[in-house]
Amino acid sequence: MIDIHCHLLPGLDDGPADIDEAVALAKKLHSCGVHTVVATPHFRTGAWRPPIEDIDAAIACLKARLTEEGVDIEVIPGAEVGLVDAVELSKEELVALSFGKQGRYVLLEAPTLMPVEGIEQGIFRAQLSGPRAILAHPERLHAYQMKPERLASIFSSGVLVQLDARSLLGKEGREAKRAGQVMLRNGHVHFVGSDAHSCGRRYVDFQELAAYLTSLCGEAGAERLLKTNPAMLLDPESKGEFVSVASRRKKLLGLF
Numbered sequence: 740m741i742d743i744h745c746h747l748l749p750g751l752d753d754g755p756a757d758i759d760e761a762v763a764l765a766k767k768l769h770s771c772g773v774h775t776v777v778a779t780p781h782f783r784t785g786a787w788r789p790p791i792e793d794i795d796a797a798i799a800c801l802k803a804r805l806t807e808e809g810v811d812i813e814v815i816p817g818a819e820v821g822l823v824d825a826v827e828l829s830k831e832e833l834v835a836l837s838f839g840k841q842g843r844y845v846l847l848e849a850p851t852l853m854p855v856e857g858i859e860q861g862i863f864r865a866q867l868s869g870p871r872a873i874l875a876h877p878e879r880l881h882a883y884q885m886k887p888e889r890l891a892s893i894f895s896s897g898v899l900v901q902l903d904a905r906s907l908l909g910k911e912g913r914e915a916k917r918a919g920q921v922m923l924r925n926g927h928v929h930f931v932g933s934d935a936h937s938c939g940r941r942y943v944d945f946q947e948l949a950a951y952l953t954s955l956c957g958e959a960g961a962e963r964l965l966k967t968n969p970a971m972l973l974d975p976e977s978k979g980e981f982v983s984v985a986s987r988r989k990k991l992l993g994l995f
């Protein structure tokens with residue numbers, strides 16, 4: 740399985756405090772079947788906005804430690820870019836923060852209380868010259884919790900959607916769970932990631948997650964959310980024809 744949203748790098752944001760904690764998180768993810776992690780430290784003004792070179796250095800350092808310790812897990816560079824920052828970044832900066840620095844996909848995080856119109860306009864502006872957007876955990880955003888069906892608008896325009904595992908599992912409150920489940924029922928979801936910050940904070944067991952997603956979306960759906968679609972994000976040869984997943988209570992699979 741591939742985790743496309745994980746605060747695995749130490750000392751850059753509110754993720755692991757040091758490299759030992761980061762290695763522990765990588766080992767734990769690996770032990771439950773994750774072979775690749777996209778490291779997505781926060782990148783937003785007012786909280787955490789590390790120099791891009793620091794992200795690169797943290798990746799190199801962590802990879803060296805994982806090799807030393809024989810942990811067979813791939814770590815791909817990325818970031819969770821704040822939407823307000825994303826609209827102001829240059830194309831080069833967005834490329835440097837994109838998954839695998841390929842310039843194809845970037846994970847965007849909207850402020851929790853931003854209205855839907857602001858989210859839609861921000862994503863549209865960020866994508867004008869930059870990589871295609873993946874919206875991180877819309878089920879945790881107030882506007883989409885009020886009206887999960889509003890996600891249809893950005894979904895239809897080609898924005899990719901990632902839900903947090905813990906929201907679906909009911910560990911982030913009733914509103915997030917309900918919104919996430921409606922989004923899945925509506926077939927508006929492409930990925931589920933952990934958003935883990937350490938072994939204790941927001942960690943999720945991918946075996947438990949895969950079993951839960953299988954119960955909701957069937958084996959093929961769970962595989963698409965945790966394996967096939969994430970693999971397409973990282974494969975430079977892929978054409979980006981993602982298939983979204985819908986839970987069983989509604990018609991399956993809207994082609995994108």
Ligand SMILES: [Fe+2]
Nearest residue numbers: 744746819934
């Ligand atoms: Fe995150």
